[in-house]
Amino acid sequence: MNLQQLRYIVEVQRHGLNVSDAAEALFTSQPGVSKQIRALEDELGVAVFVRHGKRIVDVTAPGREVLNIARRILADVDNLHQVGDDFRNETQGRLSIATTHTQARYMLPKAIAEFTRRYPGVRLELHQGSPRQVCDMVIGGDADLAIATEAIADYPDLVMLPCYQWNRCVIAPTGHPLLKAAPLTLEEIARWPIVTYDSAFTGRGQMNKAFLGRGLKPNVVLTAIDSDVIKTYVRMGLGIGILARMAFDPAADKGLGMSDAAHLFESSTTRIGFRRNAWLRGYIYAFIELFAPALSRKVVDAAQAGGGTDPGL
Numbered sequence: 001m002n003l004q005q006l007r008y009i010v011e012v013q014r015h016g017l018n019v020s021d022a023a024e025a026l027f028t029s030q031p032g033v034s035k036q037i038r039a040l041e042d043e044l045g046v047a048v049f050v051r052h053g054k055r056i057v058d059v060t061a062p063g064r065e066v067l068n069i070a071r072r073i074l075a076d077v078d079n080l081h082q083v084g085d086d087f088r089n090e091t092q093g094r095l096s097i098a099t100t101h102t103q104a105r106y107m108l109p110k111a112i113a114e115f116t117r118r119y120p121g122v123r124l125e126l127h128q129g130s131p132r133q134v135c136d137m138v139i140g141g142d143a144d145l146a147i148a149t150e151a152i153a154d155y156p157d158l159v160m161l162p163c164y165q166w167n168r169c170v171i172a173p174t175g176h177p178l179l180k181a182a183p184l185t186l187e188e189i190a191r192w193p194i195v196t197y198d199s200a201f202t203g204r205g206q207m208n209k210a211f212l213g214r215g216l217k218p219n220v221v222l223t224a225i226d227s228d229v230i231k232t233y234v235r236m237g238l239g240i241g242i243l244a245r246m247a248f249d250p251a252a253d254k255g256l257g258m259s260d261a262a263h264l265f266e267s268s269t270t271r272i273g274f275r276r277n278a279w280l281r282g283y284i285y286a287f288i289e290l291f292a293p294a295l296s297r298k299v300v301d302a303a304q305a306g307g308g309t310d311p312g313l
Helices: 003-014 019-025 030-044 061-088 101-118 131-139 204-213 227-235 282-291 297-305
Strands: 049-052 055-059 093-099 122-128 145-148 158-166 168-173 193-197 219-224 240-244 256-260 268-275
Touching: 003 019, 003 030, 003 061, 019 030, 055 061, 093 101, 093 131, 093 282, 101 122, 101 145, 101 227, 101 282, 131 145, 131 158, 131 268, 145 158, 145 282, 158 297, 168 227, 193 227, 219 227, 227 240, 227 256, 268 282, 282 297
Parallel strands: 093 122, 093 145, 193 219, 193 240
Antiparallel strands: 049 055, 145 268, 158 268, 168 240, 168 256
């Protein structure tokens, strides 16, 4: 058994059981990958994958356990390299952050600006996606940190820590009758076509729950993953918008008015997550604290040592 064989089975799973794609990602040949996987299975005495002819079509029950162990071993090997890098040079390296558009556009710039000032030798990478894509990037080793609201708490392989709570606002073109509603109610909102986030993004769960609790069915005419796209279509008159309060700036969002809707919806919690067994370099701790000042290195270490239980805000 060798590390190369473990990398092969993990990559095959990551590429949807497509051996050709895994081989291409590993810069090797498909027959070579297949041969090494067979050799590993022969040594273990169990099949990792279910095959139909020459095609891999599923993962066996023992294969799932083998893959879990393989990922932990490979992560630990990566940690060994990280330890060496950390002690050789604490101010240079790479920090990859996976997050949603709203976080990247409205909440991260201040922390990133200060981080780059303190650590000019660290190359920052920012990846955007849905909350589930964000978590998968971190679990797969393509990113160091996940920052998201929805879904991040559903991943047991991630240690997740709460950063801050936020709520929603309603936007409409200046002069829209809804902006004069006092108080603003769910019933009044439900009278109008609504433009808001896609169901996988930014607190849609709390929004849907609020309307359902009042027996209302909102008329959602357009969904998007991007707060700025929502604002564009609201300006066009397609409907009113429901978006994160942080995403509205009176100075920048000309032609739109806003009513706070925090009294209508449950608050959402944005969390930061990392792999449970990850070695965190010093500058990663620094970034986490810059983004969420309550998350000191001591707090982060305690959460990791304790198994990743969310301590709440």
